[in-house]
Amino acid sequence: MSSQCPDADNANATPATEQWTSISKHVVNSYLEANNALLAAMGFSSTAEDAPTTESAVDTTTPSPTAEIAFGDENWVMERSTDDYDTLGVGDYVRFSKPIADTDVSAFARVSGDTNRLHLESDFAEDTQFGGQIAHGTLVAGTISAALARLPGVTVYLSQDLEFTGPVRIGETVTAECEIVEELGGDRYRLHTTVIGGDDETVIDGEAVVIINELPGK
Template structure:
């Protein structure tokens, strides 16, 4: 019988992440269904009258602070320069910031199927050019989508060009900043999209085109 050292394998970690991901998906779907049936959240406060609940039991989650958001985490932050969709113009910008932690990486590996050991196996990644694990590039670029979701109105992605300039280490806090650089007409806009690290170094650079619809009636 081998002695239990308390260490876990990458496979065991992924299995655990898969279970957690499944639980979160079910709870998220339940919350979305409730929202579709008319549950309301006002000014980011929980609506007890409608029995509205956040997607998980995690105490760090809270109701969205703007109508386009279902929920937020206390460790996320964002700023925006415009509050109405009909007022968006060239120069308006939104920034969104969060840490990319180990749980994010493992859940993304399961959700996407990208189980490249560079992202989930410490011992394997130590011998890579990075000297340790790094986050998936597509996971990090997802913060751009998060920033776009915080524009006024309902943002719909039409296209995205990206250039990856550097890695993100597990636990790094990164910030996505999007800025309107051209109004294309018909509620479409071209934006610069940049993801930077805590020192302000650009990790991802690119451009996106989005369509901004009115929010659905509640």
């Protein structure tokens, strides 16, 4: 998560134009794929060629409700101790696992503005203390938020403390685990939050305070 500027004198560094061109392609492709998948799930076409040209060509199929759209990936895995909001309490937990792909790192660099070469340039990263590229710490920490979102009910962050204890390599699968350790009243909970790397070592340790409300309409 360093904010170091690129070292223009490094002979092994990829030219800035080529690096940003590569990153931009990854980001644009990722956004297009995500957008197309969302439109397809809602029953809409994502290309101009597929648009109806006459009234008779209009697709009258009713799109699925937004609540039924599955934002997920076959490589994502979730496990939780309970599906029942009413019984949620101390000891309940949720785990969420996903691989940290190169496209994730490129997209995060573009969105966040954190273009530290340690995350983006393999030649440069090989000469650092890590011996290769690693993922942004805050990108990896985002899997904690992903896990919290999968608790029964609607989870709202109030605070999050983090300690980064190890690097995550690009391509490595990480698992975030959040366990309720204290009920604070008013639907507020304190949770122990960790992220485990592919070698079963803790890479992030911390604590979160959240509000977990019942799903609307219940």
